[in-house]
Amino acid sequence: MAKKKVKPAKAKAASKATAKKPAKVAAKKAKGNGKSNNLPRPSNKPWGQAGRALDGVRILDFTHVQSGPTCTQLLAYMGADVIKVERPGVGDITRGQLVDVKGADSLYFTMLNGTKRSITIDSKHPKGMDILNRLIKTCDVLVENFAPGALDRMGLTWEYINKLNPRMIVASVKGFGPGPYEDCKVYENVAQCAGGSASTTGFREGPPLVTGAQIGDSGTGLHLALGIVSALYQRIRTGRGQRVLCAMQDGVLNLCRVKLRDQQRLAHGPLTEYSQYGEGIPFGKAVPRAGNDSGGGQPAWLLKCKGWETDPDAYIYFITQAPVWGEICDLIGEPTWKTDPDYATPKARLPRLRKIFDRIEQWTETKTKFEVMEICNQHDIPVGPILSMKEIAEDESLRATGTVVEVDHPVRGKYLTVGNPIKLSDSPARVERSPLLGEHTDEILTKVLGYKAAEVAEIKNSGAITPPKKEEKAA
């Protein structure tokens, strides 16, 4: 991407033409032919065959564990060439965490590092640093999520990188932004706690709860990906890179913004859509945990369905959306609630939500969650079955859309991964297996960085890309 420049001769000719025939150009511009504003003409290739959105973007992927790898995997799905740099002999620590198949990279690793290439480099070895310097010069983006200060300690400060490649974007995930905690190491649940999610999740009478959705790690990776793509877009105008920082605390708070909304509403009275209001329990100074209450203006709750006694996932989330209140009343056999002043309006229902959901549950308990889903959808009543991971893994429609993808791995065999959840109509996702540790080291050294065979042999001998020998380890 960095290398594609407009040839000066052509640019000159274009500006000459513009200067000569301004009226004609203006007319063409009005017609929207896409030429007069220096944009490429619309491709004639069929949809989906004009390459991928991020073709030509090369990423130096210095990420590990989950937050950073989520980001670079998404960019790889969009077409970027992601070169994952790993420590020789060790690699990303998740390769060996939660291992299910002996001798194979764990699913923790494989599901977060698909569609990438792996090169091993000891960044603290002088020759390793030489290779990194070449990578910095040839890549568009460096992504990292080391502990605060680790990249600087490698010698890769922003000033150093920017001097070597002024177009490079340096994107980082850290636990906290500048402030009292900026030097702290952070994992998922720390971010959930510090970002306001845990204090607002769970039941009022219980302790704060963390959620299974990895909003601290994967959520921040997503935020970072947007930051990177925005910086790439700005670079088209400015010609220069910039730093992109996503703090996990900030990412979680961004996803919890409705709770900060409620915190401010508390100053003006109770939160009437919380079931605690209907139960007559006073609110404290901070937003309480709301159990399964809906976070929006349409009251909702989780209800038991047929089989709940033995199936832990036989539940449905039921939203009493105001416009379909009449249909709900008919379905559950309470037609008089449509006109009864205690139930007819959303405001009148607020103090009675517990009673209303108990009554709806008497109806849902007679049906499976899928039957409730089918019936309610015929009446435009928004409901959601609780799907287990087993059900999701077996869901054919998710496979058909490429959201769940089966890939083949040379060591572990077939495994499921989550494909690209973001669908682009002209950029089909590239979802491939994860690389073995250092699988592409030779290929990257020779084909991307231009090292000759003799130089590669010399690098190998130096120990910059190979694991330390046993006696060195012991010493």
Ligand code: COA
């Ligand atoms: N060659 C040589 N050294 C390497 C290397 C390589 N290719 N890759 C990493 N290292 C070194 C680093 O330089 C660092 O060394 P230093 O501390 O001596 O400077 C060391 O490996 C460990 O890196 P660190 O990031 O501190 O790993 P950790 O396992 O101790 O901590 C986290 C892990 C996730 C807690 C920490 O990286 C962190 O807080 N990251 C930011 C927040 C984040 O992303 N958290 C979510 C993770 S899912």
